[in-house]
Amino acid sequence: MSEKSYAGPIIAAYDLRKEYQTPGGLIQVLKGANMIVEPGQMNFIIGRSGSGKSTLLHLLGGLDLPSSGKILFEGEDVSGLSEKRRARLRNQRVGFVFQSYHLLPELTLYENVVLPSMILGKKNDAWCKEILGRVQLTSRQNHYPSELSGGEQQRAAIARALVNHPSVVLCDEPTGNLDEETAESVISLIFELNRQHGQAFVMVTHDEALAWRGEKVYRLVDGILLREERGPIRVENLQ
Ligand SMILES: Nc1ncnc2c1ncn2[C@@H]1O[C@H](COP(=O)(O)OP(=O)(O)O)[C@@H](O)[C@H]1O
Numbered sequence: 001m002s003e004k005s006y007a008g009p010i011i012a013a014y015d016l017r018k019e020y021q022t023p024g025g026l027i028q029v030l031k032g033a034n035m036i037v038e039p040g041q042m043n044f045i046i047g048r049s050g051s052g053k054s055t056l057l058h059l060l061g062g063l064d065l066p067s068s069g070k071i072l073f074e075g076e077d078v079s080g081l082s083e084k085r086r087a088r089l090r091n092q093r094v095g096f097v098f099q100s101y102h103l104l105p106e107l108t109l110y111e112n113v114v115l116p117s118m119i120l121g122k123k124n125d126a127w128c129k130e131i132l133g134r135v136q137l138t139s140r141q142n143h144y145p146s147e148l149s150g151g152e153q154q155r156a157a158i159a160r161a162l163v164n165h166p167s168v169v170l171c172d173e174p175t176g177n178l179d180e181e182t183a184e185s186v187i188s189l190i191f192e193l194n195r196q197h198g199q200a201f202v203m204v205t206h207d208e209a210l211a212w213r214g215e216k217v218y219r220l221v222d223g224i225l226l227r228e229e230r231g232p233i234r235v236e237n238l239q
């Protein structure tokens with residue numbers, strides 16, 4: 001399917017369940033999650049540590065498959081894809097940003113950012129340089145991750161996530177390792193990219209105030225995903 005001609009939601013997830021068989025017994029992490037990600041939307045997932053946020057994000061991006069339920073990615077059923085096609089979908093249409101950056105230490109920033117486009121066979125030097133500029137890392141592009149601060153490494157990871165023009169970027173606590181000021185600069189960058197490119201994001205965070213800056217907020221409680229509505233009695237709305 002050509003993603004350019006598809007006009008529906010980017011992700012439609014229905015009744016997602018995920019269980020793990022462990023030596024201590026069966027763990028039910030997700031007990032029926034439904035979620036729709038529309039183009040250009042800023043979505044947040046909040047919930048306690050261990051509530052299944054990372055598990056859900058991995059399912060949404062095709063990194064893992066649900067025990068049951070259905071995920072349509074741009075109308076295509078992810079469960080029906082071979083491992084190879086799922087890997088291609090991830091590389092081509094999903095950007096991932098993790099708490100601990102996951103840059104390859106032996107590659108420069110430029111090489112880290114360009115790599116996903118080379119894997120796709122669509123290396124685009126001009127675009128790589130442009131996104132490195134947008135995340136304000138042009139002067140550091142030939143440096144190695146170990147030579148950079150946490151905030152700079154996360155900005156590079158965001159650039160890498162965008163290199164293949166994904167339909168959606170999935171961020172798992174992207175500011176969890178950063179101090180408050182650096183975290184705000186990374187968050188501002190993400191909102192700016194959302195505004196400039198209409199790029200959709202799904203972001204997991206512990207930060208409730210941050211989540212309410214988005215358009216849709218979900219909360220995971222005991223394996224149930226609840227859609228939170230912006231209400232008049234929220235404390236931040238009273239201030
Ligand atoms: N591969 C796995 N095998 C067994 N249990 C797992 C596995 N991955 C996650 N879990 C369990 O699922 C629960 C949710 O984990 P996770 O999605 O990482 O939560 P969160 O991101 O909200 O902190 C935790 O209890 C965790 O121990």
Ligand SMILES: [Mg+2]
Nearest residue numbers: 053054055172
């Ligand atoms: Mg997590």
